[in-house]
Amino acid sequence: xxxxxxxxxxAVALGVSSLAAEAESLKIxxxxxxxxxxxxxxxxxxxxxxxxxxxxxxxLGGLDTEVLVVDDELKxxxxxxxxxGLLERDKVDMMAGVxxxxxxxxxxxxxxxxxxxxxxxxxGPSPIAGKACSPYFFTTSYQNDQNHEAMGKHAEDAGYKxxxxxxPNYQAGKDSIAGFKRHFKGEIVxxxxxxxxxxxxxxxxxxxxAAKPDAVFVFMPGGMGVNLVKQYAxxxxxxxxxxxxxxxxxxxxxxxxxDTAVGLLAGAQWAPDLDNAANKAxxxxxxxxxxxxxxxxxxxxxxxxxxxxxxxxKAGGKGDKAALMAALKDAPFESVRGDFSFNTNHFPxxxxxxxxxxxxxxxxxxxxxxxKVFDDxxxxxxxxxxxx
Numbered sequence: 001x002x003x004x005x006x007x008x009x010x011a012v013a014l015g016v017s018s019l020a021a022e023a024e025s026l027k028i029x030x031x032x033x034x035x036x037x038x039x040x041x042x043x044x045x046x047x048x049x050x051x052x053x054x055x056x057x058x059x060l061g062g063l064d065t066e067v068l069v070v071d072d073e074l075k076x077x078x079x080x081x082x083x084x085g086l087l088e089r090d091k092v093d094m095m096a097g098v099x100x101x102x103x104x105x106x107x108x109x110x111x112x113x114x115x116x117x118x119x120x121x122x123x124g125p126s127p128i129a130g131k132a133c134s135p136y137f138f139t140t141s142y143q144n145d146q147n148h149e150a151m152g153k154h155a156e157d158a159g160y161k162x163x164x165x166x167x168p169n170y171q172a173g174k175d176s177i178a179g180f181k182r183h184f185k186g187e188i189v190x191x192x193x194x195x196x197x198x199x200x201x202x203x204x205x206x207x208x209x210a211a212k213p214d215a216v217f218v219f220m221p222g223g224m225g226v227n228l229v230k231q232y233a234x235x236x237x238x239x240x241x242x243x244x245x246x247x248x249x250x251x252x253x254x255x256x257x258x259d260t261a262v263g264l265l266a267g268a269q270w271a272p273d274l275d276n277a278a279n280k281a282x283x284x285x286x287x288x289x290x291x292x293x294x295x296x297x298x299x300x301x302x303x304x305x306x307x308x309x310x311x312x313x314k315a316g317g318k319g320d321k322a323a324l325m326a327a328l329k330d331a332p333f334e335s336v337r338g339d340f341s342f343n344t345n346h347f348p349x350x351x352x353x354x355x356x357x358x359x360x361x362x363x364x365x366x367x368x369x370x371x372k373v374f375d376d377x378x379x380x381x382x383x384x385x386x387x388x
Contacts, residue, residue, distance in 0.1 A: 026063040026093050026318060028308070029086035031079060031107065033099045034071035037197065037223025040252045041099045041297050042071070045121050047290055048298030049096065052305025055285070060305065061312020068092065072099075074197075076106035083107045087114055093318055094119065096304055099297070101125040101144060101172035102196070112136040117325065121304040122297055125171045126178070129347050130384030138328050138346040140303040140335075141296075142269050143379035144172050145179030147246040150267035150352040150373040151217055152183035155244060160214040161186045166204060167219040169193035176219035176246065182380065189213050194220075199227045205235040215242035225249065226256040233260050249357050251295035254365035261357045262365070269348075269377075270296045270337050271355045271367045279336040293366050299336050306333040343378060345385035352377045 030049060032042030046069055058065055068090055072079035086092045087110070094117040098104045104123035111118045112134040120139035128134070129143045155163060165180055165188055167173035177191060189211050192204055208216055216237075220228045225248035232238055238260070246267040254261055272283050272293060282302055286294040294302075310333035315324040331342050341349045352374040355367040 024063060026060055026065045026312070027090065028060075028065065028067050029083070029090065029092035029095045030067050030069045031072050031083065031086075031095065031097045031103070032069065033074045033103070034069075035073050037199070038074060038099070038221060041122070041222050041295075042097075044252055044295045044297040045097060045099060045301040048286065048294060048301030048303075049121065049305045050301075051282075051286055051289055051298075052302045052309070054289075056305070056309050060309040061315075061317065063312065063318065072103050072107075074100055074103065076102050079103045080106045080110065083110060087111070087116060092116070094308070096308070097121050097301070098123045100170075101175070102170045104128070105171055108132070108134075108137070115321075117321070117328070119304045119308060119328075121300045123172065124347060124379075126175050126381050127171075129345050129379050130381035131386075133345040133385035133387060135325060135346075135387050138307070138342065140307055140348070141300040142350070142352075143347045143381060144175035145182065145380055146350075146352055146374075146377055147267035147269060148176040148179030148217075148219065149183050149377070149380075150354060151244045151246055151265075152180040153373050154265070154267070154354050154371075155180075155184045155215060155217065156186065158215075160184075160242075162189050162211075162213045163187070164190045164192065164208055164211060164213045164216045165218070166192040166194065166216065168196040168198070168224065170196050173219060179380075180217050184217075186214075194224075198224060201228050201231050202235075205231060205237065208237060208241065209235065213241060215244055217244045218248055219246050221247040222252060225253045229253065229257045229261050229264070249367070251293045251366055252297065254357055254367075255292070257357075258365055259359070262359055263356060265354055265356050265370065266367065267352060267373070268296055268355045268367065269350050269352050270299045271353065271369045273366075273368050274336070274338060276336070276338040278334040279338070282336045293364050303333070303335050303337070303340075306335075307331060309333065339376065343382050344387070345379070345382045347379050347382065349376050349378055351375055 311327035314327035
């Protein structure tokens with residue numbers, strides 16, 4: 001049965017044992033965007049994490065585990081207040097989650113500054129991969145640029161000469177365009193930055209139609225991506241101007257875009273059809289638990305729980321923080337991505353793919369790998385990281 005959570009409750013406890021000794025319990029603050037148009041991203045990330053906790057018998061590393069799930073509402077200031085409550089009032093042992101980079105940039109310093117271990121499960125803004133890196137931060141997702149870099153290389157290899165790029169005007173949007181341009185050597189006809197959360201793209205689509213580029217590349221997560229894909233087709237651009245993307249065409253948007261998105265390409269470090277035992281078991285277990293197809297957000301959340309579980313076991317518990325951080329660095333778990341290791345900035349070294357949207361025989365819309373673009377991809381900012 002699916003575990004139901006509401007923002008009104010603000011927190012849900014798993015495996016709570018109020019009588020458990022401190023050394024025998026683990027309290028994790030899990031921050032995610034769970035309301036508004038982008039809520040599906042946070043829901044997927046949360047559900048993947050909670051599945052990992054459940055499969056560990058609600059005992060990550062053998063410790064009775066309590067997960068306090070908090071909705072950041074995509075409001076950086078509000079998220080900061082809620083994180084302080086988790087750290088100071090609830091006295092969590094570690095933090096996890098975070099979907100959007102503007103929220104990450106708001107809460108990152110207070111968390112790592114308190115020397116609290118922080119396992120990210122999505123947002124990977126460039127500053128914290130580089131100069132602001134911390135020994136207390138690990139992420140099971142990516143550095144923001146990575147999946148966009150794959151599409152830049154794909155566009156270059158496809159022979160496109162003139163392109164328009166479009167993303168929301170915030171840290172992840174800027175990282176996405178930087179990543180794409182790192183490997184695309186042709187002409188960028190226009191660089192369009194929209195408001196985060198924008199749902200009407202009529203003026204932007206008019207610009208694209210007038211410019212007649214060889215292709216477009218977009219980064220529009222959640223509800224933004226749903227509306228853009230639909231409006232792109234309605235504007236008559238689909239089939240005429242190739243649509244390349246990252247975090248726009250995936251299992252969070254496909255239930256709404258359906259056939260409109262079938263065949264569209266995206267950059268991703270994970271897809272449901274990756275051929276390894278851990279991934280096959282995860283996809284089957286996730287769909288049985290929740291009744292819908294997992295996205296990369298769910299996969300990253302699941303890996304985050306499994307990373308914590310494996311590190312606690314290797315370190316012999318949470319008591320020796322230095323030993324636990326060393327264990328986390330070794331990534332002692334089997335990732336649903338297959339090959340996975342941490343670089344010196346605690347960001348993943350991993351393969352990155354081009355995927356496309358397909359309709360499965362059971363009627364569900366998912367992504368499917370087309371080609372591997374990068375093998376053991378290292379992020380572009382690790383050289384700026386100096387762990388203190």
